[in-house]
Ligand SMILES: Nc1ncnc2c1ncn2[C@@H]1O[C@H](COP(=O)(O)OP(=O)(O)OP(=O)(O)O)[C@@H](O)[C@H]1O
């Protein structure tokens with residue numbers, strides 16, 4: 001399959017707008033040119049016509065003795081007619097169909113004019129082209145009326161020069177309109193297509209588990225797309241939650257028979273004195289414990305995934321929550337003679353988040369700290385606010401540090417442990433499923449927080465779980 | 472212009488026959504300049520006397536060696552006929568008959584001149600790119616030294632002149648002269664232009680008619696008559712002729728009327744049928760160049776084209792070089808005008 005370049009809406013839009021403005025500019029040019037031509041021709045025709053009429057009116061009938069006519073051509077009229085663009089002037093006077101004066105070869109109009117209303121026509125004459133006004137009237141000659149035809153022609157070189165100048169100006173106007181339109185179409189294409197970019201950004205900015213429907217303001221034209229996308233998100237969420245529910249139910253269903261199995265194995269252990277059988281039973285109990293633990297972690301994991309998708313945030317006082325969790329963990333820690341040393345601030349440190357997610361994360365961290373510490377050691381639990389990183393950019397954070405004096409990370413890269421079912425090489429005989437830190441990392445991501453595991457100075461491990469403080 | 476012929480008849484060496492039937496138009500004289508065997512010869516047809524332009528022509532030939540120039544002198548009417556009707560081949564046409572030159576240009580017999588030649592010309596001294604003035608000549612009146620004997624006031628305007636003539640009919644009867652517009656093209660041009668500019672023209676015509684004014688064909692004859700004492704006042708005389716003549720034999724004063732003094736433009740054009748238009752344009756360009764203008768005014772005695780003159784003498788009016796000149800040329804208009812003129816002249 002050949003890779004086709006994707007079609008660009010912007011390019012198409014710009015090309016179409018440019019084509020449209022080119023057509024418009026051409027139309028403007030033509031309109032200016034034609035109307036200017038017509039206007040100047042009408043003006044000049046009016047002057048020419050008036051001159052021809054006044055010429056005809058100045059003609060007087062001949063004397064009684066012969067059929068002649070008195071012509072008094074006015075130099076002023078000729079001067080004025082010729083003034084604009086230094087035109088050339090030709091005339092012809094016909095009386096009774098006979099040329100009495102002027103240029104006998106000046107062509108007659110195709111149709112004779114009406115009385116005293118000049119008729120205009122353009123005609124080639126000698127080496128040039130003339131605009132001619134023809135006027136007709138009657139004269140009394142030798143006692144009877146005779147038709148008089150006066151033709152007055154002028155070249156229109158000046159008008160042509162003016163029309164050319166106007167055409168140039170019109171072309172300039174067209175060009176200006178076109179360039180303005182070009183700039184405008186680029187801007188328009190940009191602003192028209194911006195909502196698409198905004199939408200894409202809104203979708204792209206979402207966290208991997210954010211399956212809420214899109215609620216951004218999108219233009220009406222994009223709403224079918226948004227609706228379709230939301231429908232798709234809804235279906236995806238449905239499928240995911242089905243899977244998660246299934247895992248949670250499956251884990252739950254496995255836990256019950258496992259606990260029955262454990263009880264039975266314990267009873268059997270108590271009742272048997274055959275050493276090999278007892279050892280086998282002890283191994284069975286251990287495997288059952290590990291299975292139960294895995295089922296619990298799977299359940300937790302599914303819960304975290306589900307709640308992360310739900311994004312049900314509420315206001316939470318972080319201090320009391322941490323204090324309660326620590327208290328709940330004391331008995332387990334005490335079983336291994338481990339002391340929990342919480343150090344909490346006086347204020348409650350309110351944040352927005354999901355208590356279930358936070359509890360799951362902290363429970364796992366405390367569990368790891370206790371699990372991977374030797375007996376008779378202490379674990380520090382510190383809650384503190386953290387100024388925005390980089391001096392101002394970003395939000396201030398509430399940070400919970402859980403630091404133990406355990407076996408440490410054995411030089412392994414901490415981010416590897418957040419992968420599902422991945423356990424470190426340092427675990428030894430400590431039971432576990434490898435889901436704990438996955439849960440923590442997902443909880444942190446769902447609330448816009450941060451999780452980090454690092455070696456502690458002086459031995460041990462320090463886990464950091466931070467959540468953004470509001471405003 | 473037959474005045475030139477009369478004044479210079481003795482000087483002209485190569486006098487052509489009065490009528491050359493094969494030619495179809497009459498010439499008065501011709502002269503040949505430059506090397507006789509020159510490969511390129513420029514044919515100039517003109518109404519201006521050969522001796523007037525001789526220094527200018529020789530100045531040009533000195534600058535452009537290897538070119539000859541054939542100069543043909545004819546009356547303005549014949550110059551027009553040669554180009555418009557007979558299809559004679561000339562490279563440059565120079566004439567003082569502005570109206571006929573305008574008609575040649577208007578009717579399409581002139582060839583466009585290059586734009587750079589005309590760019591520096593004042594607007595009133597050219598028409599389109601076809602016709603360009605090479606000299607400007609005021610139309611004046613001349614008074615014999617004896618005209619005002621007895622302390623009569625010097626007339627500075629037409630009104631003054633009318634008053635002078637009217638108050639002293641006995642002195643001036645039969646001793647006032649002007650052009651005969653029926654015979655002279657220049658006379659008709661001046662009369663028509665004056666009539667166009669002012670009504671005093673007809674009043675003056677009537678006064679002159681009552682005094683039995685004598686009518687002349689040419690400026691030269693009028694100047695001669697004044698010098699001989701036959702005339703006391705000659706009206707509408709080309710100032711350049713008066714000045715040229717006055718240098719040898721004073722005996723009269725030249726007065727430029729201060730109400731307005733018509734200024735005739737001597738114009739040049741290159742006909743469409745010119746055999747060598749490039750050289751023709753070079754010649755016209757020389758006539759318009761500072762060097763050529765200098766020669767025209769200093770050696771030929773024709774006033775050069777000078778827009779400054781109009782600022783200095785505000786009453787100078789160049790005759791408008793535009794198609795307005797065509798109206799009086801109309802046959803019937805001319806008949807009408809001359810009929811009026813005759814009526815003014817023939818008074819009991
Ligand atoms: N406090 C700690 N000290 C040393 N190693 C630790 C500590 N916490 C986690 N680890 C290492 O990280 C690995 C992953 O921890 P995680 O909690 O995900 O799994 P687990 O504890 O092995 O199993 P479980 O799911 O039962 O908690 C551990 O197997 C261990 O190697």
Ligand SMILES: [Mg+2]
Pocket residue numbers: 364367368432436437
């Ligand atoms: Mg763990």
